[in-house]
Amino acid sequence: MKVLIVFAHPEPHSLSAALRDVAIRELETAGHEVRVSDLYAMNWKAQVDRADFPALTEDRLMPAAASKHAFATGTLTDDVKAEIDKLLWADLLILHFPLWWYAMPAILKGWVDRVYAYGFAYGVGEHSDTRWGDRFGEGTLAGKRAMLIVTAGGWEEHYSPRGVNGPIDDLLFPITHNILYYPGFDVLPSFVTYSTDRFDDARFEAAAEALRQRMRDVETTAPIPYRKQNGGDYVIPTMQLKPGLEAPGTSGFALHRRG
């Protein structure tokens, strides 16, 4: 497989960087080809602004419209075009980051904001009263796999179904479902390491071995069974899950998984 790791940590000697290198070694040992977008090392520009659209002639910047025009006319900036090319190249995308305020670091969110151009990651396919685009299971990146590698300072129990932080799968849902599944990726379960601020060599080796196993299994791991938007489970155009499809007692984000 061709694997793209988009990595977001400012410190080359961080725990996250050490885990990234474990993942790379395991993937390469298995014969996969790996490329890394190390966002801090690249000095990645995180904010969307007028400089992203050098061909824009209007006085007023409307980011989505500008993105649509720039993608259609090939006038996105070179850094964004390069990341789009990497996404098209890859069979597997890994977003790797420390959990900061229950979300991805701003530099990685800025990668999504800028690289996910209109016409590439969204605004794809027919939009009408009977079809709401190719998204959530369909889209430009359909047929590819994606997953998260995340380090969290909090305990695993803090992220359990009754944990005060909220369940980890719910906290990551805006990324796994709404950023990765949206343009078509099959999304593998996230690899999350907890209590990371109290790491020692023994805990590192345990985490590294669990990560090696996940990397060995990337081609065969079953994706999270999210429901396809256009698979008949949702009312179009309100995009609500049809009644009665969920198991009794299911609520919240879990509604959007089959079974």
Ligand code: FAD
């Ligand atoms: P590092 O800081 O690099 O290292 C962590 C520990 O691992 C250190 O003790 C270090 O000595 C050790 N270590 C590093 N490398 C190795 C190695 N190779 N072998 C053995 N040990 C090693 N946590 C949450 O749970 N929820 C949050 O919402 C949250 N928000 C945060 C917001 C901010 C702005 C920040 C800075 C932190 C936040 N945290 C949060 C904590 C954060 O998730 C952890 O600090 C982070 O995941 C640790 O990963 P790291 O790569 O930065 O580790």
